[in-house]
Amino acid sequence: MYPDYMNESLKKVAQTRNKRFELAKSGKPVFPPMSAEEREEVLNKFHPDYKPDAISEIRIGPNKGEKLTTEVADMLESRSRIRPELFDLTHPEYETDILIIGGGGAGCVAAIIAMKNGVKSTISTKLRIGDANSMMSQGGMQAAVRAQDSPARHYLDAIGGGHFDNKPELVRTLTEDAPETVKWLEDLGVVWDKLEDGSLQLLHGGGTSRKRMHSCRDYTGAIIMRTLMDEVKNHPDKITVFEFMPIVELILDNKGQCAGGILYNLETEEYFTVKARATIIATGGYGRLHIRGFDTTNHYGATGDGLVIAYRAGAKLLFMDSVQYHPTGAIFPEQIGGFLITEKIRGAGGQPLNKHGEIFVFPQEPRDVETSAIIRECLERNNGIETPSGRLGVWLDSPLIEMLQGKGYINKQFPAMHRQFIRYGIDITEEPMLVYPSLHYQNGGIEINEKGETNIPGLYVAGEASGGVHGRNRLMGNSVLDYNVFGRRAGKYSAEYVKTVELGPLSLEHVANYENELKNAKIKTDLITPVLLPSYTPEVVRKRQLTAHYEGTIR
Amino acid sequence: MPTKKEAKKKPVKTPEAKSVKKAQDKEMVTVFIMGKAYKVPAEATIMGAIEYAGYQIKRGAGCREGFCGACATVYRVPNDYKIYTVLACTTLVQEGMWLSQLPAIPTQKPVYDINKLEPNVATFQKIYPEVFRCVACNTCTKACPQDLEVMDYIQAVLRGDIEKVMDLSFDCLCCGMCAIRCPAEIVQHNVGMLAKRLYGKYLSRESIQLKKRIQEVKEHKYDKEYKELMKMGKEELKKKYYERDLE
Numbered sequence: 001m002y003p004d005y006m007n008e009s010l011k012k013v014a015q016t017r018n019k020r021f022e023l024a025k026s027g028k029p030v031f032p033p034m035s036a037e038e039r040e041e042v043l044n045k046f047h048p049d050y051k052p053d054a055i056s057e058i059r060i061g062p063n064k065g066e067k068l069t070t071e072v073a074d075m076l077e078s079r080s081r082i083r084p085e086l087f088d089l090t091h092p093e094y095e096t097d098i099l100i101i102g103g104g105g106a107g108c109v110a111a112i113i114a115m116k117n118g119v120k121s122t123i124s125t126k127l128r129i130g131d132a133n134s135m136m137s138q139g140g141m142q143a144a145v146r147a148q149d150s151p152a153r154h155y156l157d158a159i160g161g162g163h164f165d166n167k168p169e170l171v172r173t174l175t176e177d178a179p180e181t182v183k184w185l186e187d188l189g190v191v192w193d194k195l196e197d198g199s200l201q202l203l204h205g206g207g208t209s210r211k212r213m214h215s216c217r218d219y220t221g222a223i224i225m226r227t228l229m230d231e232v233k234n235h236p237d238k239i240t241v242f243e244f245m246p247i248v249e250l251i252l253d254n255k256g257q258c259a260g261g262i263l264y265n266l267e268t269e270e271y272f273t274v275k276a277r278a279t280i281i282a283t284g285g286y287g288r289l290h291i292r293g294f295d296t297t298n299h300y301g302a303t304g305d306g307l308v309i310a311y312r313a314g315a316k317l318l319f320m321d322s323v324q325y326h327p328t329g330a331i332f333p334e335q336i337g338g339f340l341i342t343e344k345i346r347g348a349g350g351q352p353l354n355k356h357g358e359i360f361v362f363p364q365e366p367r368d369v370e371t372s373a374i375i376r377e378c379l380e381r382n383n384g385i386e387t388p389s390g391r392l393g394v395w396l397d398s399p400l401i402e403m404l405q406g407k408g409y410i411n412k413q414f415p416a417m418h419r420q421f422i423r424y425g426i427d428i429t430e431e432p433m434l435v436y437p438s439l440h441y442q443n444g445g446i447e448i449n450e451k452g453e454t455n456i457p458g459l460y461v462a463g464e465a466s467g468g469v470h471g472r473n474r475l476m477g478n479s480v481l482d483y484n485v486f487g488r489r490a491g492k493y494s495a496e497y498v499k500t501v502e503l504g505p506l507s508l509e510h511v512a513n514y515e516n517e518l519k520n521a522k523i524k525t526d527l528i529t530p531v532l533l534p535s536y537t538p539e540v541v542r543k544r545q546l547t548a549h550y551e552g553t554i555r
Numbered sequence: 556m557p558t559k560k561e562a563k564k565k566p567v568k569t570p571e572a573k574s575v576k577k578a579q580d581k582e583m584v585t586v587f588i589m590g591k592a593y594k595v596p597a598e599a600t601i602m603g604a605i606e607y608a609g610y611q612i613k614r615g616a617g618c619r620e621g622f623c624g625a626c627a628t629v630y631r632v633p634n635d636y637k638i639y640t641v642l643a644c645t646t647l648v649q650e651g652m653w654l655s656q657l658p659a660i661p662t663q664k665p666v667y668d669i670n671k672l673e674p675n676v677a678t679f680q681k682i683y684p685e686v687f688r689c690v691a692c693n694t695c696t697k698a699c700p701q702d703l704e705v706m707d708y709i710q711a712v713l714r715g716d717i718e719k720v721m722d723l724s725f726d727c728l729c730c731g732m733c734a735i736r737c738p739a740e741i742v743q744h745n746v747g748m749l750a751k752r753l754y755g756k757y758l759s760r761e762s763i764q765l766k767k768r769i770q771e772v773k774e775h776k777y778d779k780e781y782k783e784l785m786k787m788g789k790e791e792l793k794k795k796y797y798e799r800d801l802e
Contacts, residue, residue: 189752
């Protein structure tokens with residue numbers, strides 16, 4: 001339930017609704033979309049990435065001298081969890097054809113495709129298989145399948161959304177493989193939303209010029225992820241899964257080829273050596289680093305682990321100066337602060353409104369632009385709604401959706417969202433949601449080509465951990481597509497690669513070298529990475545955690 | 556586990572980040588986490604309370620938004636005989652709550668080749684014969700933190716109504732609460748998963764336009780357009796982008 005003091009503003013939202021409904025129904029734009037100049041202005045003034053202290057120079061490693069997101073630069077200038085000299089690499093505890101790091105969407109897809117190509121793999125994952133941002137995607141997956149749409153048009157939308165920085169060959173791969181990916185998933189048993197005649201039900205996303213978003217109600221990610229997991233678990237002889245066992249360093253061979261990784265058992269705190277002929281990083285993003293103090297839509301394990309282990313091994317990062325904030329994260333009730341409110345809400349006709357009940361931005365701007373406009377409305381124009389704890393947000397008018405699409409639409413199409421709010425006494429068919437931008441996606445990552453290859457032979461990357469596909473801003477529905485398209489490619493091309501590669505003796509020299517680089521650059525840090533898990537322990541408890549020495553797993 | 560330094564990192568307060576509420580002047584309640592009493596904020600979720608108490612969760616947290624089912628939790632409250640089965644991430648604490656998380660729930664997942672199955676009741680008889688032990692006691696439905704009609708979809712399996720099973724189990728998070736409470740020892744969420752896959756693969760109507768588009772891509776219909784776009788400089792591309800028509 002909303003507190004009483006919000007009633008006045010809620011009343012204004014209800015009062016303006018009929019007029020906004022008439023305009024939306026007419027098919028005319030409900031608010032003028034921004035020109036290139038207007039976009040630039042609002043981004044420069046209000047996007048968190050454009051603040052002077054948002055980026056810092058990285059002093060070591062393959063991207064030395066470049067400016068990266070400050071929290072990322074801090075994370076990379078850190079020490080390893082292991083001492084390389086303690087590992088006997090001549091007797092690996094595990095051997096596998098392909099080591100897949102991460103059991104989310106990209107990892108599972110890669111394992112399935114590698115298997116189809118006759119190659120066995122091992123998935124090593126920090127939490128459970130499927131504990132990933134892939135599970136949480138609500139809105140959908142883009143693919144240009146209708147006659148009035150085309151893959152090339154999808155390309156133009158994606159590259160424009162990414163500020164024309166995206167690697168063109170990756171965008172082509174993403175958009176051209178998309179229709180086939182829809183079919184591949186359906187053949188695995190994904191239940192797409194369809195119309196009576198069997199054609200796919202498609203909606204708009206921010207920055208798309210045609211309706212091309214495929215969905216599974218608002219459990220799109222969950223349905224796809226669970227289908228993939230089910231398939232992975234149907235092949236225990238071809239795909240081995242290690243849960244609660246993250247990889248904490250990569251292993252190279254004497255020729256600089258990637259040759260596996262160091263496995264860490266989160267529960268027993270043991271380390272093991274995994275020798276692999278090829279390695280795929282599918283570790284996802286970094287929302288749990290809470291960049292600039294933002295809430296996040298991300299899952300518990302999203303701490304950018306793949307970035308730092310790849311960086312130490314010499315992999316080049318791309319576009320790591322840009323962070324995606326989802327325009328609409330929940331800001332009230334407190335307990336669901338940061339929760340993703342899918343863009344599909346705006347795709348279905350939901351509108352962002354200020355405290356006067358007025359629409360102030362075209363609801364389908366690309367995410368960074370929409371985000372910046374919401375921040376401007378709250379901070380500069382002072383038109384935000386204050387929450388009981390002093391945060392600011394804007395309304396996202398969901399009842400309008402029922403007027404536009406028919407009664408019962410929200411319950412049918414947004415069961416997760418309806419459930420999320422009704423627990424707190426807010427019925428989103430009757431009342432709007434209160435939202436503010438939330439840390440959502442790692443736009444950049446480890447640079448790949450269209451085969452998912454990196455600059456390190458034998459090291460592949462797929463999904464959110466990779467960089468180049470989305471430039472400096474991803475469009476909605478392109479990440480589910482990304483992990484499927486590039487997961488498939490990484491699976492396929494790594495399976496080809498392992499048939500011919502010859503590995504030399506294994507080495508962790510790069511870990512020791514990185515430590516030296518830190519020293520030579522006079523970087524003082526006691527940060528140990530990969531981060532693995534965020535800590536939400538309150539200060540008062542931390543002050544009493546005074547164990548002086550660690551003994552085994554006793555902390 | 557985070558190091559001391561990470562642990563000390565505080566959210567940076569910046570103009571665009573929201574202010575963080577102070578811990579003091581919050582109403583508090585006492586909860587018993589696996590039997591030990593802790594004072595926690597009354598408005599906390601169970602997951603928030605466990606972390607507020609000082610636990611570093613390893614198992615028992617995933618998406619933290621009600622999609623992954625990692626945080627299955629059971630609790631009782633004073634003067635109430637009932638056992639409650641919930642998700643820690645979406646349930647608020649109450650005074651006197653005695654709670655325990657279930658780090659994992661033992662389930663068997665039969666292995667099958669989805670390409671060789673038929674979408675009918677015989678498939679379920681073969682893969683999940685225990686479904687036919689259902690005594691329609693409705694315990695599964697009562698245990699579901701998503702308020703799904705679990706028993707109804709298990710009963711729909713018996714009738715071979717796969718579409719109904721798909722529809723009723725669509726929002727299942729596979730938290731396993733139904734499976735652990737079921738007197739017939741059925742693993743309901745796995746049964747629902749099989750039904751969804753069978754429906755998506757075999758029963759959902761085929762999209763003609765999708766088939767056509769895949770064929771067009773195979774025949775390189777878009778090669779020329781792609782090549783032109785990929786050749787364009789930034790300015791030319793920008794012009795084309797801002798001039799494109801919106802549906």
